[in-house]
Amino acid sequence: MIAPDVKTAIEELRALVDGAGCIVPFTGAGISTECGIPDFRSPGGIWTKMRPIDFSDFVASQEARDESWRRRFAMEEQFGGARPGRGHRALASLYRIGKSPGVVTQNIDNLHQASGISAEHVIELHGNTTYATCLDCAARYELPWVRARYDAANGRAPSCPTCGGHIKTATVSFGQQMPEDAMRRAEEMTLSADLFVAIGSSLVVWPAAGFPLMAKRNGAQLVIINRDPTEFDDIADLVVRHDIGAVLAPFITRANA
Numbered sequence: 001m002i003a004p005d006v007k008t009a010i011e012e013l014r015a016l017v018d019g020a021g022c023i024v025p026f027t028g029a030g031i032s033t034e035c036g037i038p039d040f041r042s043p044g045g046i047w048t049k050m051r052p053i054d055f056s057d058f059v060a061s062q063e064a065r066d067e068s069w070r071r072r073f074a075m076e077e078q079f080g081g082a083r084p085g086r087g088h089r090a091l092a093s094l095y096r097i098g099k100s101p102g103v104v105t106q107n108i109d110n111l112h113q114a115s116g117i118s119a120e121h122v123i124e125l126h127g128n129t130t131y132a133t134c135l136d137c138a139a140r141y142e143l144p145w146v147r148a149r150y151d152a153a154n155g156r157a158p159s160c161p162t163c164g165g166h167i168k169t170a171t172v173s174f175g176q177q178m179p180e181d182a183m184r185r186a187e188e189m190t191l192s193a194d195l196f197v198a199i200g201s202s203l204v205v206w207p208a209a210g211f212p213l214m215a216k217r218n219g220a221q222l223v224i225i226n227r228d229p230t231e232f233d234d235i236a237d238l239v240v241r242h243d244i245g246a247v248l249a250p251f252i253t254r255a256n257a
């Protein structure tokens with residue numbers, strides 16, 4: 001069914017959640033917009049105004065690396081200041097009470113971890129922009145460390161002091177291979193679900209599109225909460241096109257309030 005209003009959406013979702021043994025949420029940009037994180041790919045989003053830097057360019061060109069870091073630091077106010085929203089806190093509550101093993105996310109903003117879900121149970125398909133790694137030796141670098149060296153070199157992206165490799169935010173760039181380990185774990189978690197809840201994702205971009213179908217074929221019930229219709233609405237048990245925060249807020253328990 002398509003929920004006609006927020007009240008009905010909450011009632012229907014409550015019944016599904018109460019009846020479920022293993023709830024697997026799958027999240028996209030829509031869950032973070034109330035936190036001030038822009039939706040990069042939406043109409044009017046950053047990638048419609050500014051061409052993304054392809055991974056091959058990042059690897060090949062110092063100028064591309066400098067520009068990539070300039071853009072990242074320009075967005076630090078949004079990413080650095082963001083706090084979990086109602087959707088994140090509701091999912092953290094389901095996790096805390098043992099109803100959910102974690103979350104599969106397309107987001108790179110670290111807000112599921114910030115809401116209290118253990119990092120090992122947040123499966124990030126597109127990586128994480130709140131820290132950086134060396135592309136060669138995988139050493140981790142924190143953003144203030146990168147920033148200090150970038151500023152000291154007048155806007156030149158630093159290299160890894162250990163191996164000389166390129167340092168990049170821990171995100172999956174356009175043109176960069178999907179992380180196999182995250183994909184495998186996302187499939188495992190999806191197949192463990194008896195209730196799969198896609199939240200704030202248009203479910204268009206591969207591999208996001210594969211998971212709701214995988215869950216449904218495996219016998220799980222499917223809920224889709226998204227502002228706009230998706231091509232999986234027809235096979236969903238419940239479709240909600242209302243505000244994500246408003247619909248999920250009643251599922252926040254006191255520990256995550």
Ligand SMILES: [Zn+2]
Nearest residue numbers: 134137160163
């Ligand atoms: Zn290195």
